[in-house]
Amino acid sequence: MLAKTFTGLPGEGNSGNYSGPSIDWFQFIIKLAERCAAKHGLKKKARWRKYRARHYWEVIVYGTLNCLGTQDAAERWNALKWKRYNEGKRRKKEPRRLGGRYPRYERLGPDHTQVNCYKRQFSRKKLDKFKSTVFQEQLLLARELGAIDGTIDVFVDKSDIPYYGKQKKHENDFLHHVRNTKGTKRGRKYFGVMVRSGDARLFSRLVLSSKVVKRADYVIEGIDELKSWGFKIRRLTGDSAFVIRGLIDYCLKENIHYFGPTAKKGAIKDKIKNYLESGKCKVFQYGWKGKKQHQKSHPVATWIILHSEEKGGISRVRRKYCSRELSLNEAMECIRPFLSIKNIKSGRNSRYAAWNRMIRWYKKRWWIETGFRDLKEFMPPFHARTNEAKEFSMLLRVFSYNAWQIHRVMKGEETRKKQFCYEVQATFLCP
Numbered sequence: 001m002l003a004k005t006f007t008g009l010p011g012e013g014n015s016g017n018y019s020g021p022s023i024d025w026f027q028f029i030i031k032l033a034e035r036c037a038a039k040h041g042l043k044k045k046a047r048w049r050k051y052r053a054r055h056y057w058e059v060i061v062y063g064t065l066n067c068l069g070t071q072d073a074a075e076r077w078n079a080l081k082w083k084r085y086n087e088g089k090r091r092k093k094e095p096r097r098l099g100g101r102y103p104r105y106e107r108l109g110p111d112h113t114q115v116n117c118y119k120r121q122f123s124r125k126k127l128d129k130f131k132s133t134v135f136q137e138q139l140l141l142a143r144e145l146g147a148i149d150g151t152i153d154v155f156v157d158k159s160d161i162p163y164y165g166k167q168k169k170h171e172n173d174f175l176h177h178v179r180n181t182k183g184t185k186r187g188r189k190y191f192g193v194m195v196r197s198g199d200a201r202l203f204s205r206l207v208l209s210s211k212v213v214k215r216a217d218y219v220i221e222g223i224d225e226l227k228s229w230g231f232k233i234r235r236l237t238g239d240s241a242f243v244i245r246g247l248i249d250y251c252l253k254e255n256i257h258y259f260g261p262t263a264k265k266g267a268i269k270d271k272i273k274n275y276l277e278s279g280k281c282k283v284f285q286y287g288w289k290g291k292k293q294h295q296k297s298h299p300v301a302t303w304i305i306l307h308s309e310e311k312g313g314i315s316r317v318r319r320k321y322c323s324r325e326l327s328l329n330e331a332m333e334c335i336r337p338f339l340s341i342k343n344i345k346s347g348r349n350s351r352y353a354a355w356n357r358m359i360r361w362y363k364k365r366w367w368i369e370t371g372f373r374d375l376k377e378f379m380p381p382f383h384a385r386t387n388e389a390k391e392f393s394m395l396l397r398v399f400s401y402n403a404w405q406i407h408r409v410m411k412g413e414e415t416r417k418k419q420f421c422y423e424v425q426a427t428f429l430c431p
Helices: 025-039 053-065 070-085 112-119 124-145 215-228 245-254 266-278 313-322 328-334 351-378 387-411 417-425
Strands: 151-162 186-197 200-209 232-237 257-261 283-288 300-307 336-340
Touching (some): 053 387, 070 112, 124 200, 200 387, 215 245, 245 257, 245 300, 266 300, 266 328, 300 351
16 A cells, blocks of 8 residues: 655555565656756756756666766666667667767767756755755655654764865865875865664765865754754764864754764873873863863863773773883873763763763764765766766765665665665666
């Protein structure tokens, strides 16, 4: 029995023995793209009168779900449509030759130059609205299928992509000075927000960062967007670069638990030295102010926990320091401080054991790190001319990643990315 869905598309009923995805991803993306294009005023026809917007989206979606470039996707999709169009008919199996100086053949789908021209109509303003609509529809679909629920954890991170072009930093606001990349010092940065609920982890926001975009403002906008869609944020975490005064104040105001590593400042260094000498204060209260522009403001009451990834924990690091196996600087490098804006109740166990459970939860933030790496496997490297086209191509990768995650959770088993693409390809229907 077909049920009414949040997205307006028909979905299958929820059965106990679930064996496959409850939606045809190819048709879903096509309908979603058409709805977003109509909502945000994209052209239904380009200057080529033969093709409509649906024909361009078919090539784009086919290439995305099969990890193909635009040219390969256009040629393969045209061959597939030609084969199905002539199946069971008494006519020649090859397209007829058209007139002209250069060899041209009859087509049932646009070529790669026409598809790229259609992509270029995305301005920055239209693209931002388009991305918000796409992520909203996909998260609502995941909640409807039971892959996620209303209470979620949020991971934030940034990813650096090297840039090997001839442009200088002052010529393009989207180029940053990145030191940790090999072969070049310049690169682009992507800010991402990942939603985690149970075993599912889905991207809810991704942006090509310029020098004007601030990390705190970007994360706050992403959280407000999730709350407007009906989700409740339980915890928020990021690396040490996201411990910012504006973000901490926002989490206190909205009653969101922020937990993550922080930099070793002067007062925290003194506490670490005190622990190495006396063995006390693994967990302590700390008045956190932020960077230099906030030094005159009132400190925020936070909690700091000392942790070490060495085998045996910080107790073993202290024993090595006391036995002079490690120097003071080496012992301090082994200890990592974590910041929390809420005190964790210990219950029957010790407070430090309760904090250790929180640190084990923080290790799940590695999913967004591997998520950025998985995005590169859904599509080949894109060579777009404009920043809007680069961001649009990254949006297609993120949509495929989210579809794979929903499919994996609903199937109830670990599904590899290539296996997911093969299963989706088997459901393709020529419209």
